[in-house]
Amino acid sequence: MATEAAVLDAAAQILEDEGEAAFNTNRIAERAGVSIGSLYQYFPNKQAILLALSRREVIAMRAQMAAEIQGAADPVRAVIHHQIHAFAGRPALRRAVVRAAMAEESAHALGAETDRTRSLLPPIPGLGGLEAYALSRAIIGAIRAAVLEGHPALYTQAFEDALMTLVDGARAAAAARSAAA
Amino acid sequence: MATEAAVLDAAAQILEDEGEAAFNTNRIAERAGVSIGSLYQYFPNKQAILLALSRREVIAMRAQMAAEIQGAADPVRAVIHHQIHAFAGRPALRRAVVRAAMAEESAHALGAETDRTRSLLPPIPGLGGLEAYALSRAIIGAIRAAVLEGHPALYTQAFEDALMTLVDGARAAAAARSAAA
Amino acid sequence: MATEAAVLDAAAQILEDEGEAAFNTNRIAERAGVSIGSLYQYFPNKQAILLALSRREVIAMRAQMAAEIQGAADPVRAVIHHQIHAFAGRPALRRAVVRAAMAEESAHALGAETDRTRSLLPPIPGLGGLEAYALSRAIIGAIRAAVLEGHPALYTQAFEDALMTLVDGARAAAAARSAAA
Amino acid sequence: MATEAAVLDAAAQILEDEGEAAFNTNRIAERAGVSIGSLYQYFPNKQAILLALSRREVIAMRAQMAAEIQGAADPVRAVIHHQIHAFAGRPALRRAVVRAAMAEESAHALGAETDRTRSLLPPIPGLGGLEAYALSRAIIGAIRAAVLEGHPALYTQAFEDALMTLVDGARAAAAARSAAA
DNA sequence: AATGAATGAGCCTTCATTCAT
DNA sequence: AATGAATGAAGGCTCATTCAT
Numbered sequence: 160m161a162t163e164a165a166v167l168d169a170a171a172q173i174l175e176d177e178g179e180a181a182f183n184t185n186r187i188a189e190r191a192g193v194s195i196g197s198l199y200q201y202f203p204n205k206q207a208i209l210l211a212l213s214r215r216e217v218i219a220m221r222a223q224m225a226a227e228i229q230g231a232a233d234p235v236r237a238v239i240h241h242q243i244h245a246f247a248g249r250p251a252l253r254r255a256v257v258r259a260a261m262a263e264e265s266a267h268a269l270g271a272e273t274d275r276t277r278s279l280l281p282p283i284p285g286l287g288g289l290e291a292y293a294l295s296r297a298i299i300g301a302i303r304a305a306v307l308e309g310h311p312a313l314y315t316q317a318f319e320d321a322l323m324t325l326v327d328g329a330r331a332a333a334a335a336r337s338a339a340a
Numbered sequence: 341m342a343t344e345a346a347v348l349d350a351a352a353q354i355l356e357d358e359g360e361a362a363f364n365t366n367r368i369a370e371r372a373g374v375s376i377g378s379l380y381q382y383f384p385n386k387q388a389i390l391l392a393l394s395r396r397e398v399i400a401m402r403a404q405m406a407a408e409i410q411g412a413a414d415p416v417r418a419v420i421h422h423q424i425h426a427f428a429g430r431p432a433l434r435r436a437v438v439r440a441a442m443a444e445e446s447a448h449a450l451g452a453e454t455d456r457t458r459s460l461l462p463p464i465p466g467l468g469g470l471e472a473y474a475l476s477r478a479i480i481g482a483i484r485a486a487v488l489e490g491h492p493a494l495y496t497q498a499f500e501d502a503l504m505t506l507v508d509g510a511r512a513a514a515a516a517r518s519a520a521a
Numbered sequence: 522m523a524t525e526a527a528v529l530d531a532a533a534q535i536l537e538d539e540g541e542a543a544f545n546t547n548r549i550a551e552r553a554g555v556s557i558g559s560l561y562q563y564f565p566n567k568q569a570i571l572l573a574l575s576r577r578e579v580i581a582m583r584a585q586m587a588a589e590i591q592g593a594a595d596p597v598r599a600v601i602h603h604q605i606h607a608f609a610g611r612p613a614l615r616r617a618v619v620r621a622a623m624a625e626e627s628a629h630a631l632g633a634e635t636d637r638t639r640s641l642l643p644p645i646p647g648l649g650g651l652e653a654y655a656l657s658r659a660i661i662g663a664i665r666a667a668v669l670e671g672h673p674a675l676y677t678q679a680f681e682d683a684l685m686t687l688v689d690g691a692r693a694a695a696a697a698r699s700a701a702a
Numbered sequence: 703m704a705t706e707a708a709v710l711d712a713a714a715q716i717l718e719d720e721g722e723a724a725f726n727t728n729r730i731a732e733r734a735g736v737s738i739g740s741l742y743q744y745f746p747n748k749q750a751i752l753l754a755l756s757r758r759e760v761i762a763m764r765a766q767m768a769a770e771i772q773g774a775a776d777p778v779r780a781v782i783h784h785q786i787h788a789f790a791g792r793p794a795l796r797r798a799v800v801r802a803a804m805a806e807e808s809a810h811a812l813g814a815e816t817d818r819t820r821s822l823l824p825p826i827p828g829l830g831g832l833e834a835y836a837l838s839r840a841i842i843g844a845i846r847a848a849v850l851e852g853h854p855a856l857y858t859q860a861f862e863d864a865l866m867t868l869v870d871g872a873r874a875a876a877a878a879r880s881a882a883a
Numbered sequence: 884a885a886t887g888a889a890t891g892a893g894c895c896t897t898c899a900t901t902c903a904t
Numbered sequence: 905a906a907t908g909a910a911t912g913a914a915g916g917c918t919c920a921t922t923c924a925t
């Protein structure tokens with residue numbers, strides 16, 4: 160267990176400091192201060208390390224997010240704020256995790272995670288299921304793009320506001336439709 | 341030239357049919373019906389093949405999109421429609437191209453491409469620069485997510501409408517602001 | 522360790538038996554009865570094998586030479602004798618080692634080695650530094666040439682004597698100069 | 703013929719400027735401004751280029767040396783002077799040529815060349831054949847070593863003198879022996 | 884549980900050489 | 905004679921994984 164954590168820590172650091180090219184099992188074991196043999200005692204293969212790393216980060220994020228949502232004036236804004244600042248200071252790790260998720264079927268897992276986050280929020284009345292889906296992916300997608308492109312406004316209030324504009328637009332449309340009905 | 345195209349075709353097919361794991365220069369040359377030596381006469385290294393492939397697809401997309409925008413009632417909707425159906429039938433290739441773009445600095449290239457597409461559209465009056473940026477990435481991001489997650493509604497009119505709702509929301513917000521000023 | 526030695530032995534044998542063309546890492550590993558992976562666990566690259574081989578032979582030579590100098594009537598003659606018979610029976614290896622040394626900056630290393638040998642000998646009174654340098658390189662060079670050209674007299678007493686003539690000539694000149702001063 | 707010379711010139715330049723690693727037929731043809739096809743019309747294989755280059759340089763050297771010997775007070779000193787300054791300004795080429803010569807049986811060719819040079823000089827009375835052989839190789843070897851080691855005194859008068867000391871020592875020994883007989 | 888030496892499939896790439904035009 | 909696209913054998917090296925200790 161100490162080993163398991165050490166491996167994941169090492170994996171994260173390598174992704175962050177040394178790049179994906181250095182992300183190999185031997186290097187991970189070395190940086191974790193563990194023999195490769197031990198590494199393979201805890202993880203069946205390399206892919207599993209990446210997966211576990213993803214999962215660990217996601218869980219940590221979720222815990223933190225739940226806390227932030229509590230008592231926020233607008234929980235949606237709270238979530239957006241949180242998503243923007245997630246992985247702050249470890250952009251390479253974020254990219255790697257996202258890339259890893261894209262690599263395989265786990266794109267579904269990533270989507271499921273987004274849905275799980277969505278379920279923490281109160282539903283927007285009048286907003287259809289597909290619209291809600293589109294909205295959530297749009298927000299996440301915009302943040303992701305800004306991260307990957309290294310957009311200078313990423314961490315500003317203005318960017319957060321721009322995203323809230325999208326949310327508010329959807330809210331207004333939904334409200335209008337509700338009223339019409 | 342014939343060789344170059346053959347290599348790119350083979351590369352695309354391999355990405356699509358055999359997966360990224362099979363994407364190695366020997367296999368590419370083989371499938372292209374070309375010697376490995378010839379392959380390297382046209383591409384300095386493996387990465388360059390992926391890059392060239394990306395570029396080729398992007399250029400093809402742009403050409404097609406420009407045509408579709410012409411005479412569309414709502415050019416924004418035309419673009420969205422086009423983006424949704426781009427790479428239709430070759431999701432693995434799309435994923436690979438996107439992943440390749442994410443791999444390096446070319447994330448910027450990908451963003452630049454989106455901006456280039458955006459410049460084909462009439463600006464939305466009253467919409468700030470950062471908001472326009474966020475909107476474009478949001479739309480692209482939502483489509484991307486649906487592609488990666490294999491969302492069943494991806495190719496439906498309803499999904500297109502859901503995305504248009506976001507656009508219309510932004511338009512309304514911008515219009516309101518313009519009127520207030 | 523056993524592996525390391527096996528690799529070096531194999532390398533030496535290949536150089537000797539199969540020629541430089543066969544001196545490739547796969548062949549070396551094969552002949553060493555070791556997997557290519559193991560080979561690379563001990564040597565970072567091909568060049569390093571050649572270097573290590575050089576070093577090993579040089580060290581062995583030095584040890585043997587030191588022993589031979591002990592109690593020799595004329596230590597210079599002892600060194601010359603030794604240099605002539607070094608690598609006896611493995612001319613191809615000798616040539617390869619020399620060639621390897623010539624390949625790179627290690628020509629300096631080779632020179633340094635000669636100087637180290639020189640320092641084992643009593644200085645010749647009256648012989649200037651540059652003259653001593655020239656004499657040492659002359660002797661080594663003559664032996665080297667005879668080896669490379671495969672001169673039939675190489676291993677004869679006569680050749681040794683011919684080289685001693687050069688040494689004696691230098692000694693006489695130095696003595697004459699000393700006397701004059 | 704223009705092609706042949708162009709190829710040899712290019713080969714020499716590459717050896718000098720770009721190093722042995724860049725010494726491949728494609729690069730040679732390119733730098734010669736000639737197609738590889740043409741290159742292979744004049745040279746049966748890569749090795750032949752190196753050989754022809756060696757030969758050309760050697761012939762040029764010999765011609766120049768013959769001229770320098772004419773009317774020299776001491777022809778031996780003239781030869782030594784010439785050997786020291788041969789290839790001046792193109793040390794990498796010299797090394798490459800020497801290395802090439804060492805590579806194969808052409809070590810004999812190199813030796814034969816030295817003998818040819820020796821035949822230009824008046825014989826030293828009383829000096830045996832093997833002694834003469836040793837002396838010639840010693841001188842050449844000392845120069846070669848100084849070149850390869852990059853000895854700072856290489857091009858000085860002092861170095862020339864040091865080599866002459868060896869010659870004079872041999873002369874004196876030979877004279878003494880002649881007198882005794 | 885831990886170790887780490889060993890394995891070897893397989894990848895990227897180079898480059899001498901050929902040959903149809 | 906010249907061209908240069910094409911060839912493909914071959915080589916250096918990596919790295920996920922195993923297994924005896």
